Amino acid sequence: VRRDAGMFDVSHMTIVDVTGDSGQPRAFLQRLLANDIDKAAAPGQAIYTCMLNADGGVIDDLIAYWMGGDRFRLIVNAATRDKDLAWMSTVAAEFSVSLDERPALAMIAVQGPEAREKAAPLLPIALRDSALALKPFHASADGDWFVARTGYTGEDGWEIVLPGEQAQAFWEQLISVGLAPCGLGARDTLRLEAGLNLYGSDMDETTSPDASNLSWTVADRATRDFIGADALRQPGGSNQLLTGLLLQAKGVLRDHQTVVDEAGNAVGEVTSGGFSPTLQRSIALARISRAAAESEAPLFVDVRKRQLPVRIVKPPFVRRGNALIELD
Numbered sequence: 001v002r003r004d005a006g007m008f009d010v011s012h013m014t015i016v017d018v019t020g021d022s023g024q025p026r027a028f029l030q031r032l033l034a035n036d037i038d039k040a041a042a043p044g045q046a047i048y049t050c051m052l053n054a055d056g057g058v059i060d061d062l063i064a065y066w067m068g069g070d071r072f073r074l075i076v077n078a079a080t081r082d083k084d085l086a087w088m089s090t091v092a093a094e095f096s097v098s099l100d101e102r103p104a105l106a107m108i109a110v111q112g113p114e115a116r117e118k119a120a121p122l123l124p125i126a127l128r129d130s131a132l133a134l135k136p137f138h139a140s141a142d143g144d145w146f147v148a149r150t151g152y153t154g155e156d157g158w159e160i161v162l163p164g165e166q167a168q169a170f171w172e173q174l175i176s177v178g179l180a181p182c183g184l185g186a187r188d189t190l191r192l193e194a195g196l197n198l199y200g201s202d203m204d205e206t207t208s209p210d211a212s213n214l215s216w217t218v219a220d221r222a223t224r225d226f227i228g229a230d231a232l233r234q235p236g237g238s239n240q241l242l243t244g245l246l247l248q249a250k251g252v253l254r255d256h257q258t259v260v261d262e263a264g265n266a267v268g269e270v271t272s273g274g275f276s277p278t279l280q281r282s283i284a285l286a287r288i289s290r291a292a293a294e295s296e297a298p299l300f301v302d303v304r305k306r307q308l309p310v311r312i313v314k315p316p317f318v319r320r321g322n323a324l325i326e327l328d
Contacts, residue, residue: 001153001190002278002321005112005119006182007174012078013107015161016088017071020097025070028095032088033064034209034226036219043068046137046148049217050209051087052228057205058212060084061197063150065139073139073146075107075159077199091227105144106167110179111157111190113321116149118177119158122170123147131158152187154194154319192283193276195244195315201255202242202271202285211238211287213315241293242271244315245301247282248328249308258302259288259310267292270301278318281327285315 018025029037035049045066051059060080065073076084088099110119120128123145130140131147136156139148146161162170175181188198195213197203203212210218210232221232247253253273258266268288276283284301292299293312300307313325 001112001115001155001182001186002318003113005110005115005157005179006186007115007171007179008109008111008182008184008187009106009167009171010109010159010187011106011164011167014076014078014081014084015102015105015107016074016076016085017067017100017102018074018097019071019100020095022070024096025072028092028097029064029072030224031094031226032091034218034221034228035064036224037064037066037072039219040064040066042066042138044134044139044141046139046150048137050203050214051084052209052226052232053205054227054231056208056228056231058199058203058207058209058214059087059205061199061203061214061217063137063148065148067141080199104164105161106164107159107161108167108171108174109151109153109157109159110174111151111153111155113156115155115157115179118179119160119174122173122177123160134158152194152196153190154196154316155190155321189274189277192272192274192285193278193316193318195285195317197242197285198272202287207240207287208232208238211240211242213242213285239290240268240287241290242285242287243293244313244317244325245270245273245284245286245299245310246313246317246325246327247284247301247308247310251282251303251306251308253282253284253301253303253310259286259292260300260302260307261292262298262300264307267299276317278321279323279325279327283317284310
């Protein structure tokens with residue numbers, strides 16, 4: 001994926017189409033989402049956003065697409081499907097909208113510097129030119145086929161939605177033109193290198209966007225009436241930050257390891273950790289106290305009863321195949 005082209009079966013993701021009376025779907029999404037759906041200013045354009053609870057905690061993160069008119073598409077995480085649909089339905093009761101889950105659709109992500117060029121000839125003819133012309137975070141559709149220039153790897157590529165009964169044949173065609181099948185473990189390593197959050201690890205209902213390096217996904221919190229806005233407007237803000245860590249010794253950072261200061265006091269926790277094949281070093285995302293992050297004092301991670309030194313770095317670690325941080 002970093003040097004050529006790989007693909008992932010992500011059909012477990014949940015696709016929900018939103019329609020309704022004139023203006024109602026947009027009003028519904030303005031209430032539901034922390035980001036501003038009006039940023040999707042042209043049909044096919046998308047935004048990345050969170051759904052928050054009343055306390056400002058993250059129910060889920062998702063991508064929302066404006067499909068034109070009063071039609072929108074949401075793609076949410078598989079592990080949170082049931083609670084997401086229940087929450088959306090509760091909020092939708094205040095609006096004249098319909099939520100249509102699309103379980104019969106499959107989804108294949110093709111990712112890497114050569115992915116779009118290799119996959120393009122296999123798309124339906126009606127989609128090829130428009131798909132190749134897409135800007136990042138834009139999508140094009142033809143019937144049940146939907147191609148979005150999005151991904152979860154830090155590389156260029158597409159996420160392709162298609163009828164489930166056509167997925168196996170399309171997958172085999174992609175193999176024939178040189179796309180390597182990859183598993184979700186590889187996807188997790190790629191997204192960690194790219195500094196992308198994983199729901200349930202790096203954010204959840206107990207953490208706000210401000211404590212999850214996602215403040216940029218909250219639009220006009222002072223004026224917009226989205227769910228969770230009142231909580232985010234409270235003075236003081238979060239006393240925790242989600243940041244990157246680079247291990248400066250031999251070892252591997254793992255989820256839930258404790259981050260400590262020189263005196264051995266706990267100041268945070270690794271939320272996602274692993275070995276970076278691109279950097280040949282261990283990296284992590286960690287939620288630590290704002291005071292520890294801003295003090296510039298040495299920090300350590302407790303790895304099997306050894307306190308190993310780490311350096312705070314700003315994610316992403318890798319993007320478009322290139323290291324974005326200086327190695328010691």
